[in-house]
Amino acid sequence: MTARREIEAITQRIRERSKPGRETYLDRITRAAGQTANRAVLSCGNLAHGFAACAPGEKADLSGDRVPNLGIITSYNDMLSAHQPFETFPQLIKQAAREAGGIAQVAGGVPAMCDGVTQGQPGMELSLFSRDVIAMAAAIGLSHNMFDAAVYLGVCDKIVPGLVIAALTFGHLPALFIPAGPMTSGLPNDEKARIRQLYAEGKVGRDELLEAESKSYHGPGTCTFYGTANSNQMLMEIMGLHTPGASFINPNTPLRDALTQEAAKRALAITQLGNSYTPVGRMIDERSVVNGIVGLHATGGSTNHTIHLIAMAQAAGITITWQDISDLSDHVPLLARVYPNGLADVNHFHAAGGMGFLIRELLDAGYLHEDVQTVWGEGLRPYAIEPALAADGTVERRPAPKESGDSKVLAPATEPFQPTGGLKVLSGNLGHAIIKVSAVKPERRVIEAPALVLDSQQALNDAFKAGELNRDFVAVIRFQGPKANGMPELHKLTTVLGILQDRGYKVALVTDGRMSGASGKVPAAIHVTPEAVEGGAIARLRDGDIVRLDAEAGTLEVLLPAAELAARARATADLSANEFGFGRELFNGFRQLAGRADHGASAFAA
Incomplete structure (x- = not known):
């Protein structure tokens, strides 16, 4: 076909x-x-080094170019x-x-x-x-x-x-x-997530959390x-x-x-x-x-790809x-x-x-x-x-089953879980971003709320612990792109934002960083490009700006006149703390060479 x-x-x-x-x-x-494509181009000295540790018979075979x-x-x-x-x-x-x-x-x-x-x-x-x-x-x-x-x-x-x-x-x-x-399967993933949320709310201790995590990754x-x-x-x-x-x-x-x-x-x-x-x-x-x-798209796979x-x-x-x-x-x-x-x-x-x-x-x-x-x-x-496994210990293959063994897990193409794929590109006056929609409920795919602008995921977690986040907001976590600090995943935000969403608040995330490949139920506009450190519009946002994330229409915008947004000074951040420790000083060259997220974020020339 x-x-x-x-x-x-x-x-x-x-x-x-x-x-x-x-x-x-x-x-x-x-x-x-x-x-x-073969060893014939190697000199005798080259080849001798290449098979010095091999058994005698292997040396003999490798001496030619037919094995x-x-x-x-x-x-x-x-x-x-x-x-x-x-x-x-x-x-x-x-x-x-x-x-x-x-x-x-x-x-x-x-x-x-x-x-x-x-x-x-x-x-x-x-x-x-x-x-x-x-x-x-x-x-x-x-x-x-x-x-x-x-x-x-x-x-x-x-x-x-x-x-x-x-x-x-x-x-x-x-x-x-x-x-x-x-x-093999361990503690169900939804139970693991439940314990994580309880821990974040202070309702269970570290021992209970570690037990749950150990049963999941076992x-x-x-x-x-x-x-x-x-x-x-x-x-x-x-x-x-x-x-x-x-x-x-x-x-x-x-x-x-x-x-x-x-x-x-x-x-x-x-x-x-x-x-x-x-x-x-x-x-x-x-x-x-x-x-x-x-x-x-068909599997709702990782945003990292x-x-x-x-x-x-x-x-x-x-x-x-x-x-x-x-x-x-x-x-x-x-x-x-x-x-x-x-x-x-x-x-x-x-x-x-x-x-x-x-x-x-x-x-x-x-x-x-x-x-x-x-x-x-x-x-x-x-x-x-x-x-x-065949009777003789080799692999045998049978036609794939005609029907799904569990229609809640795997659907036929004639009856999909949704008619479009699990990932979507967002565009607007904040740049371009990626959102994973397959785990986000339809009623959560359009969020319009005031921005809460922060420069680290820890700052948001600290605000949550202080009880300052019981409201609608769009968390804007910037200076997390490839050139800023290597574009780390901000997975620590998942639990906190999930709790707030479960409490009934309208919350979303906008960041020039990444989320985990397990990005979940909270709408998250990630990989925002251009990143803040390169002068992207995300660096012009201020607390209280109204941000609209519309995963249905594929837009990501701050509701400001174009002239006002353009006239704003771009924020800067002190990134020196990201440059040393745990080997980060060895990667300074990578940060300088890194391309944009939408170009593969590679240190290699395209």
Whole structure:
């Protein structure tokens, strides 16, 4: 099937806009494939260093250029639940490579930080830039030029986007992403949120809060809510970078291990040494990127990807804009309700039919490009499946269920939860912003109230504790953009604003910072661009100004005459406290180089 006319029109618009950059990129990776796709270009000294630690038989194989060598880029560490399962993956991959007649080496490791650990802490100011550090770290591992393909072990927020940027930078190599899977379900997410609110109101103590949090985040694997980490996995599958059905299988299970070994063998099968050469830079094209955006809208995915997808596409010479994302949202229905857009977690989503059901519904309704290339071969239709463990311990795939296993979690395209996507772009005299509407009730999507202007999330939390916020207001938290302090997530605001909304007040958030991938029920205009430190209109706001956030019309405005707003002096802020401590001094260059949020907030030149 072909995509709907409106989906194809947006794709064609992206294709035309991207043509110069895309042609340059494809020419570059074509030349790289001809010059550096095997170890024959290495001198004897180079090669000897590259296999010095290998077994004698592996050295013999690597001495030539006919045995494929698979590079492993891993984000393993054992502090973070999502990445701890990767400890055993290299051995599984190496075993699978041997069985397939190839070799695998760990090419390098990349850092992996957890936004859940750093929320509200100084380390959060490194989070966004860690994406670019990860891309560079992966590039260092692959720069040895020992590899015919690469597999990428990563899961969470900035790790997967950073790895995608690296993979596309080495676009002449086949690339396959291998996930670790979500932890098993713990304390329900709505109960966790309830305890958080009670703690913020002083009705339960720290012991009760820690107990609830520990029951929620209790074992290996990703957090089970649908934030950036699990949005990453959805994206990798719908863009064809996972093997079919790989995204949401729990860690440390026979099926998870079978999928990992299968992925390693598949990566070796698509190198230039065989008949199915699939360089990732050609595989990922404008259609693949549009499919990723469609999946984001259909599932109510993370707002962080309105930044990451732009940066990821840039790495392949493709230019997308917030307007592209917004226009696709107007045409793509919401088919999933996973916390914070519902009560279910990703394990419930998977049990209801998961990615296979979702992809089948979107394909049949014409919302996805079916005629894409994937690591599995031609076309996206083979991803409309559910995986299972065969009797011989390998992976078998069955057609996705015809009906949802839980209509409250996963809906058919004919009966969506809402007719448009979960994300929307706002525009007006305050600039451009992103809002996640899938979790916001319709009656909360238009807020007009006086501004409360603050320069930190702590200032708002302090005002709440002092009992000063029992009223309607729009919280304006500024000087939180990429150039100001690295654009931290302001997740600590979620609980306080949620409490005030539950008390019946009309509240909203406007910020040039980010919210969590788990942005929830409070209307939040985030990523406001231009940011305050670059002279954006948000820096001209004053307490009491009437701000109107209209997620239905897609507008964000302060109700002032244009001349009065323009005549106002821009506020400034002392940001020196953000420049030192917890490694922030090492990232000064990133803050200076960072692009705008709507350009991907990258320190790399576009």
